[in-house]
Amino acid sequence: MAMLHIVNKSPFEKTSFGSCLNHAKAGDSILMIEDASVGAIKNSSFSNQLTSALTDKKVYVLGGDLAARGIDKSRMIDGIEVVDYAGFVDLTVNNETTQSWL
Amino acid sequence: MMATKKFMFVNRKAPYGTSYALESLEVVLISAAFDQEVSLAFLDDGVYQITKGQDTTGIAQKNFSKAYKALGDYDINKLYVEEESLSERGLNKDDLMDLVWEDEDEDWAEKPSIIMVNREQLSDVMAEQEVTLSF
Numbered sequence: 001m002a003m004l005h006i007v008n009k010s011p012f013e014k015t016s017f018g019s020c021l022n023h024a025k026a027g028d029s030i031l032m033i034e035d036a037s038v039g040a041i042k043n044s045s046f047s048n049q050l051t052s053a054l055t056d057k058k059v060y061v062l063g064g065d066l067a068a069r070g071i072d073k074s075r076m077i078d079g080i081e082v083v084d085y086a087g088f089v090d091l092t093v094n095n096e097t098t099q100s101w102l
Numbered sequence: 103m104m105a106t107k108k109f110m111f112v113n114r115k116a117p118y119g120t121s122y123a124l125e126s127l128e129v130v131l132i133s134a135a136f137d138q139e140v141s142l143a144f145l146d147d148g149v150y151q152i153t154k155g156q157d158t159t160g161i162a163q164k165n166f167s168k169a170y171k172a173l174g175d176y177d178i179n180k181l182y183v184e185e186e187s188l189s190e191r192g193l194n195k196d197d198l199m200d201l202v203w204e205d206e207d208e209d210w211a212e213k214p215s216i217i218m219v220n221r222e223q224l225s226d227v228m229a230e231q232e233v234t235l236s237f
Contacts, residue, residue: 010116010147012191035119038150044192064160068118070153070167070197084160 002027004095008034008102011046020101021049026056031083031091037065040076047077054079062088108139110231113148118163123151126237127169134176141180141231142173143224145187148237152181152216154199167199174203179215186221 005024011017017036024030030053032039039046040061053059054077063082066073073082083091092098111130117123133140144152151170158165173179181201188194195218204210219227228234 008119010119013115013147035116035147038116038147038191041192045190047192062160064158065118067157067159068161068163068165069116069150070156072155075192 007036145184179203
């Protein structure tokens with residue numbers, strides 16, 4: 001029963017993203033949207049947590065949200081996949097359930 | 103004649119996810135009309151407001167980052183950026199827009215508006231203010 005976790009808050013401002021990582025199961029998917037997209041960058045105070053999540057979970061980021069905040073894809077942690085809105089829809093379809101971490 | 107006070111706008115939120123950044127910018131531009139001593143602070147997620155290369159075509163929102171470049175023309179030329187906030191976010195000064203102002207006392211020489219400060223220095227600047235507006 002794979003779950004899609006949707007996060008929309010910056011990991012530097014709120015604990016929702018960290019809490020999501022603490023509760024997501026192996027095989028689950030995590031999608032960063034809106035302010036959460038800033039968590040995709042390398043060498044931040046949050047990047048280690050996200051890098052360890054990537055060992056047994058899939059991590060995605062909405063490309064438009066990343067670009068809006070001036071973060072180039074080349075700055076992302078290796079292993080994160082960029083999706084567009086169509087990819088967002090595919091993720092919701094391909095997972096049995098979704099959970100939003102507000 | 104209105105008394106001049108030291109105003110600081112404290113920006114701590116990323117743009118686009120919430121409306122704080124845009125609303126702060128609007129009030130900053132309004133304040134320019136009142137001849138006050140205005141400075142801006144960018145700390146915590148507020149540093150994302152002035153990153154270079156923002157492209158909002160994918161989220162169908164107005165890209166208001168270019169408006170920060172106009173602040174110099176309104177004599178708003180003290181933009182304090184906290185170094186620790188950048189480094190905690192995997193960013194550095196080169197990720198920020200080149201924000202400048204022209205000094206009329208020096209033949210309109212272009213000067214940087216961004217002032218890099220550490221946490222302790224920023225707290226000193228904050229302590230000097232007479233009016234602080236938080237966004």
